[in-house]
Amino acid sequence: MNSTILFYIIIAILIISFIADKILDTLNEQHFDDEIPNKLKDVYDANEYKKSQSYKKTNAKFSNITSFVTTGITLVFFLLDGFKYLDRFARTFTENPILVALIFFGVIILGSEIVSTPISYYSTFVIEEKFGFNKSTKKIFWLDKIKGLVISLLLGIGILSLVLWFYQLTGKNFWIYAWISLAVFSLFMNMFYAKLIVPLFNKQSPLEDGKLKSAIEKYANNIGFTINNIFVIDGSKRSTKANAYFSGFGSQKRITLYDTLINDLEVEEIVAVLAHEVGHYKRKHTIFNLISSILITGLTLYILSLFVNSNALSEALGVSIPSFHISLVAFGVLYSPISEVTGLFMNYISRKFEYQADNFAKETFEARALVNSLKKLSKNSLTNLTPHPAFVFMNYSHPTLLQRINNLES
Numbered sequence: 001m002n003s004t005i006l007f008y009i010i011i012a013i014l015i016i017s018f019i020a021d022k023i024l025d026t027l028n029e030q031h032f033d034d035e036i037p038n039k040l041k042d043v044y045d046a047n048e049y050k051k052s053q054s055y056k057k058t059n060a061k062f063s064n065i066t067s068f069v070t071t072g073i074t075l076v077f078f079l080l081d082g083f084k085y086l087d088r089f090a091r092t093f094t095e096n097p098i099l100v101a102l103i104f105f106g107v108i109i110l111g112s113e114i115v116s117t118p119i120s121y122y123s124t125f126v127i128e129e130k131f132g133f134n135k136s137t138k139k140i141f142w143l144d145k146i147k148g149l150v151i152s153l154l155l156g157i158g159i160l161s162l163v164l165w166f167y168q169l170t171g172k173n174f175w176i177y178a179w180i181s182l183a184v185f186s187l188f189m190n191m192f193y194a195k196l197i198v199p200l201f202n203k204q205s206p207l208e209d210g211k212l213k214s215a216i217e218k219y220a221n222n223i224g225f226t227i228n229n230i231f232v233i234d235g236s237k238r239s240t241k242a243n244a245y246f247s248g249f250g251s252q253k254r255i256t257l258y259d260t261l262i263n264d265l266e267v268e269e270i271v272a273v274l275a276h277e278v279g280h281y282k283r284k285h286t287i288f289n290l291i292s293s294i295l296i297t298g299l300t301l302y303i304l305s306l307f308v309n310s311n312a313l314s315e316a317l318g319v320s321i322p323s324f325h326i327s328l329v330a331f332g333v334l335y336s337p338i339s340e341v342t343g344l345f346m347n348y349i350s351r352k353f354e355y356q357a358d359n360f361a362k363e364t365f366e367a368r369a370l371v372n373s374l375k376k377l378s379k380n381s382l383t384n385l386t387p388h389p390a391f392v393f394m395n396y397s398h399p400t401l402l403q404r405i406n407n408l409e410s
Contacts, residue, residue: 002312003311003312003313003314003315003316004316006312006313006316006330006334007078007316007317009334010078010316010317010330010333010334011075011078011079013333013334013336013337014071014074014075014078014333015075017336017340018067018071021067022064022067024388024390024391024394024395025060025063025064025391027388027390027391028060028384028387028388028391029056029057029060030388031386031387031388032053032056032057032060032384032386033053034386035386036049036385036386037385037386037402039402039405039406040375040385040401040402040405042375043375043378043379043385043401044379044385048379051131051382052382052383052384052385054131055131055382056382056384058127058130058131059127062122062123062127066119069115070115073115078317081317081318083317083318083319083326083329084317084318084319086104086107086108087100087104087319087321087323087325087326089103089107090103090104090107091321097164097168097323097324098160098161098164098165098168100323100325101160101164101323101324101325102157102160102161104325105156105160105325106153109149109152109153109156113145113149117145120141120145121141124136124141125138125141128239131382132240133239133240133241133381134238134239135236135237135238135239135240136237136238136239140237140238144201147200147201151197151200159181159182159185162178162181163178163181164324166178166181167308167324172305172306172308173305174305174308175298175301175302175304175305178301179294179297179298179301179302182294182297182301183294183297183298186290186293186294186297187290190247190248190249190286190290191248191249191252192248192252193247194231194247194248194254194256195252198233198256202233202234202235202237203233203234204231204232204233204234204256205231205232205234206229206230206231206232207230207231207232207257208232211267212262212267212270212271213230215267215268215270215271216230216270216271216274219271219274219275219364219365220278222364223278223364225278225282227255227278229248229253229254229255230254230255230257231254231255231256231257232256232257232258232259232262233256233257233258233259234259235258235259235260235261236258236259236260236263239260240260240380241260241380241381242258242260242261242263242264242265242377242380242381243258243260243261244256244257244258244261244273244274244277245277246277246278246280246281246286249286249287253281255274255277255278257270257274261273261377264376264377264380265373265376265377266369266372268366268369269369269370269372269373269376270373271365271369272361272365272366272369272370272372272373273361273370273373275360275361275364275365275370276357276358276360276361276370277357278360278361278364279356279357279358279359279360279361279364280353280357282360283353283356283357283360285353285356285357288349288353289346289350292346292349296342296346300335300339303331303335303338304327304328304331304335307327307331308324308327308328308331309322309323309324309327310322310327313326313327313330313331314326314327314330316330317329317330344393344394346397347393347394347395347396347397350397350398351396351397351398351399354397354398354399354404355399355404355407358370358404358407358408359407359408362408367408367409370408371405371408371409374401374404374405375401375405378401383401385400385401385402387400
């Protein structure tokens with residue numbers, strides 16, 4: 001396949017993906033004013049439902065504008081041979097392929113931040129502020145941006161340099177060594193993310209003695225589950241929205257509760273949420289997700305190895321000198337339809353896992369307490385209670401609130 005055809009395929013993929021997303025968004029937006037299902041009537045009163053509708057519509061309008069802008073910028077960059085000029089720019093500093101790739105992607109990351117930062121700023125300090133969610137300050141926002149960028153650059157430089165080094169040493173067999181390295185890195189991050197990365201952004205404190213801790217320990221004893229690490233994270237410094245999550249394995253496993261969750265829910269409702277998180281661990285969902293991620297990474301790297309350093313891929317982006325980093329960009333777009341399929345599969349599995357975790361909470365604790373907690377969390381987040389089924393199928397990693405309640409009450 002020649003480079004011209006590949007270029008048009010790349011542009012077609014970008015445009016079709018954008019159109020498909022807009023069709024789904026439009027279908028979903030048409031259901032914003034639907035009547036709330038009977039089982040969910042108690043989530044919102046009339047004024048709260050109007051507020052949730054306004055929140056959905058405001059976010060949808062902003063999302064449409066930003067997606068048009070970002071997609072437009074991307075298409076212009078492709079059509080005007082932006083990658084060719086960026087590759088030339090990187091080569092003015094060095095001929096070392098690893099350093100050229102780092103400069104190349106460093107500029108792309110910088111450009112992405114220039115575009116995304118105003119979007120994130122507006123979302124946080126205008127939209128989230130308007131609807132009472134934002135608790136972040138401008139200082140926190142910019143510190144988060146700087147910290148996130150530094151971490152991304154450090155990890156990105158390390159991983160990309162290692163992959164390119166493997167490529168230089170082993171040629172097309174680089175994918176095996178890169179896969180093993182990324183698998184080890186994924187395992188390490190799953191084990192220690194909460195200890196190494198989270199403290200850079202949030203304060204985590206052990207759950208204090210009291211009624212809640214006693215209730216959690218009683219539940220854990222009843223099901224024979226050891227919980228030594230229960231932490232409370234200061235999520236309220238950024239948002240009023242609540243969350244809880246399970247992380248790590250073995251002795252490193254921990255449950256993290258947002259302080260907003262503790263403030264919003266009753267003790268038995270918090271224990272029900274925790275029972276759901278324990279269900280994910282007991283049903284081996286965390287391990288499945290880790291192994292699946294590693295396998296998908298391996299598949300992606302193997303397919304990349306078949307096309308890396310292709311003249312056609314480089315020429316499709318207007319670059320005459322074949323290189324790993326140019327092939328990676330073209331491959332990323334060409335591979336996106338496959339990535340979409342694997343993403344759909346993982347979302348489907350994730351929704352199944354949510355049902356299983358809900359069932360575990362129902363069987364080991366109490367269904368009604370979990371239903372009440374889900375309703376309160378949905379209310380406090382102004383969740384869309386009437387999403388279009390196609391939008392749910394394509395984008396949701398969790399079942400809808402109605403689906404989860406029907407399952408818990410079945």
